Amino acid sequence: MKTNRIKNALAVLTFASWTFLASKNASAAETPAYAAHTGMQFGIGPDILLPLNGGAFGGGLDADLRIGIGVGPLILSPGLRLAGYAQSGRFIGMGIGTGRIILPIGPFAPYAIGGLGLGFLARPGDSGMGVIAGGGLMLHFGRPLALGLEMTFQTVTGTGLQALVLTPSIIFRL
Numbered sequence: 686m687k688t689n690r691i692k693n694a695l696a697v698l699t700f701a702s703w704t705f706l707a708s709k710n711a712s713a714a715e716t717p718a719y720a721a722h723t724g725m726q727f728g729i730g731p732d733i734l735l736p737l738n739g740g741a742f743g744g745g746l747d748a749d750l751r752i753g754i755g756v757g758p759l760i761l762s763p764g765l766r767l768a769g770y771a772q773s774g775r776f777i778g779m780g781i782g783t784g785r786i787i788l789p790i791g792p793f794a795p796y797a798i799g800g801l802g803l804g805f806l807a808r809p810g811d812s813g814m815g816v817i818a819g820g821g822l823m824l825h826f827g828r829p830l831a832l833g834l835e836m837t838f839q840t841v842t843g844t845g846l847q848a849l850v851l852t853p854s855i856i857f858r859l
Contacts, residue, residue: 717825718789721856722760723753728856734770734777735849737838743772747852751785760787766800766817770850776807777846779815779839794823794833804841813843823854831856 727750734743751764762785770777783800797820804815819837826832835852 716789716791717827717831718792718794718823719755719760721823721825721831722762722787722789722794723755725752726750726762726764728854730852730854732768732770733851734772735851736772737847737849738845741773743770743777743848745770745777749783751783753785753787758788760789761785762787762796766802777804777841779804779817779841781815781817783817792825794825794831796821796823798835798837804839804844804846806841806844806846811841811844813841816840816842819850821852823856829857 727748729746729748732745732747734745736742745768747766747768749764749766751762753760753762764783764785766779766781766783768779768781779802781800781802781804783798785796785798787794787796798817799819800815800817802815803812805812817837817839819835821833821835823831823833831854833854833856835850835854837850837852838847839850840847
């Protein structure tokens with residue numbers, strides 16, 4: 686009985702939140718965060734690899750190509766991420782189809798990201814499905830500048846690789 690009340694309260698709260706956000710849709714499109722995440726985007730950034738199953742820290746670089754599509758107060762952003770990491774003398778590569786859900790709120794743009802694709806390690810036969818899941822937050826200072834931080838869980842199935850990847854970002858727009 687108590688569980689049903691909690692579920693009902695959460696459903697009402699969720700509906701009220703979406704209704705409020707939908708009513709703000711007209712002004713949302715005018716914010717720097719909303720404008721910055723719609724349309725075609727390309728980004729490149731450094732990564733810090735924090736292994737979850739032991740081993741040394743690593744580093745790398747990722748490149749994202751995505752398109753942001755405004756859907757009410759949200760932005761849906763399908764894309765492609767290519768990433769390469771060096772860890773303890775080995776190379777790790779990933780090619781991942783990604784999806785983002787972004788909720789711009791004034792200058793802030795929190796988002797969730799997930800994706801699947803191909804992952805491999807330097808040794809032959811060490812490959813599997815690359816998986817990414819996590820989120821991030823961007824802070825926009827008008828059109829030309831944004832700062833952000835992303836934290837994702839990444840794994841390559843069948844290889845034992847499981848890591849948190851921290852990606853700071855600075856974006857300059859022209």
